[in-house]
Amino acid sequence: MSFIEQxxxxxAPLYGKADIEIVKGEGSxxxxxxxxxxxxxxxxxxxxxxxxxxxxxxxAVVKQMDCFNHISNLYVNMPQVELGKKLLEITGxxxxxxCNSGTEANxxxxxxxxxxxxxxxxxxxxxxxxxxxSFHGRTFAALSATGQPALRQGFGNMPGDFVHVAWxxxxxxxxxxxxxxxxxxxxxxxxxxxxxxxxxxxxxxINSLQKEFGVLVIVDEVQAGCGRLGTFLxxxxxxxxPDLVTLAKGIGGGLPLGGVLLRxxxxxxLKAGDHGTxxxxxxxxxxxxxxxxxxIDAALMKNVVERGAQIRTALADIKAKYSFIKEIRGEGLIxxxxxxxxxxxxxxxxxxxxxxxxxxxxxxxVLRMLPCLNVSAAxxxxxxxxxxxxxxxxxx
Ligand SMILES: *Cc1c(COP(=O)(O)O)cnc(C)c1O
Numbered sequence: 001m002s003f004i005e006q007x008x009x010x011x012a013p014l015y016g017k018a019d020i021e022i023v024k025g026e027g028s029x030x031x032x033x034x035x036x037x038x039x040x041x042x043x044x045x046x047x048x049x050x051x052x053x054x055x056x057x058x059x060a061v062v063k064q065m066d067c068f069n070h071i072s073n074l075y076v077n078m079p080q081v082e083l084g085k086k087l088l089e090i091t092g093x094x095x096x097x098x099c100n101s102g103t104e105a106n107x108x109x110x111x112x113x114x115x116x117x118x119x120x121x122x123x124x125x126x127x128x129x130x131x132x133x134s135f136h137g138r139t140f141a142a143l144s145a146t147g148q149p150a151l152r153q154g155f156g157n158m159p160g161d162f163v164h165v166a167w168x169x170x171x172x173x174x175x176x177x178x179x180x181x182x183x184x185x186x187x188x189x190x191x192x193x194x195x196x197x198x199x200x201x202x203x204x205x206i207n208s209l210q211k212e213f214g215v216l217v218i219v220d221e222v223q224a225g226c227g228r229l230g231t232f233l234x235x236x237x238x239x240x241x242p243d244l245v246t247l248a249k250g251i252g253g254g255l256p257l258g259g260v261l262l263r264x265x266x267x268x269x270l271k272a273g274d275h276g277t278x279x280x281x282x283x284x285x286x287x288x289x290x291x292x293x294x295x296i297d298a299a300l301m302k303n304v305v306e307r308g309a310q311i312r313t314a315l316a317d318i319k320a321k322y323s324f325i326k327e328i329r330g331e332g333l334i335x336x337x338x339x340x341x342x343x344x345x346x347x348x349x350x351x352x353x354x355x356x357x358x359x360x361x362x363x364x365x366v367l368r369m370l371p372c373l374n375v376s377a378a379x380x381x382x383x384x385x386x387x388x389x390x391x392x393x394x395x396x
Pocket of ligand 1: 102103104106191
């Protein structure tokens with residue numbers, strides 16, 4: 001029986017999966033059990049920031065496994081300290097907390113924000129404002145924060161005091177924020193929700209509400225962070241000044257790793273025992289994380305900006321040929337192509353796969369591309385040629 005069939009028998013049916021069996025990855029390529037070679041513009045949903053089989057990550061992981069795999073957070077974990085130091089140095093934040101995933105990072109940030117006000121004697125400040133179509137994860141509080149009601153359907157009561165306002169709707173945001181608000185939580189670029197960028201007015205509104213009401217700003221950099229927009233953290237592009245930042249996806253280079261970066265004023269209100277995790281900041285994951293962060297340098301950021309521009313130029317040519325392509329979206333190497341309802345994005349994803357190009361979708365009938373950050377110019381050319389063929393096939 002093929003693994004595709006076995007998967008249906010064994011694994012809970014929570015995903016729609018492609019009918020291929022991947023056996024190997026190398027850089028920007030994936031190989032399947034039939035010997036077919038795919039150009040990977042999904043990168044494990046923005047996880048494989050440096051492609052498959054990155055040599056430094058591999059070496060760091062093996063080196064750490066020669067010491068120990070795990071010791072718990074009851075003892076000082078040197079790879080965790082090294083990674084934390086590096087992140088604080090790059091970002092200017094004051095403290096780091098490590099966990100295993102994006103949703104846990106957001107749970108942590110939400111708890112830290114509420115605890116901060118509780119310790120300051122303002123326990124009433126619980127309300128957290130997030131955005132319609134945002135995505136913050138699948139555990140209960142992160143799901144409550146997520147601005148997609150369909151994902152909450154059938155799961156019963158959610159943690160309360162989460163309010164969703166429309167993306168880039170400054171007036172709606174202003175009307176919700178007051179001195180009883182705990183936090184405004186947003187992605188620096190709403191990727192799952194349809195590859196939506198922040199308006200300059202929205203950034204200004206958030207910054208002024210933060211000053212006026214002392215409301216905390218939590219930026220979810222799980223997908224857009226770690227260099228994907230051409231800056232280490234996505235919000236640097238737009239000029240936000242968050243109190244808490246969450247990381248995951250790209251930071252582990254393929255290993256499960258998440259994190260929260262905190263300003264000192266928040267760290268000052270936290271005590272031992274307030275929050276915790278057994279696996280969080282696992283030494284192997286942190287060793288891999290350090291190898292990732294050490295490779296996110298100026299040259300890589302230049303590549304992100306240039307390859308992003310190269311993709312957008314090629315997409316403009318494709319867009320000119322098809323009236324069902326509405327808009328090119330995104331920033332750096334989060335690229336979106338919004339389609340009208342006459343062309344279901346799933347058809348394009350399947351046609352691209354038939355051309356041996358992996359791409360994915362985002363909410364609102366948007367085609368999404370998340371190549372690894374070290375993708376080459378030749379690989380982008382190859383991907384765009386494959387995508388052009390996929391559009392020819394679906395438009396017939
Ligand atoms: C993927 C994602 C998450 C959830 O991360 P998990 O590791 O799947 O829990 C949260 N926020 C954003 C912006 C994401 O893209």
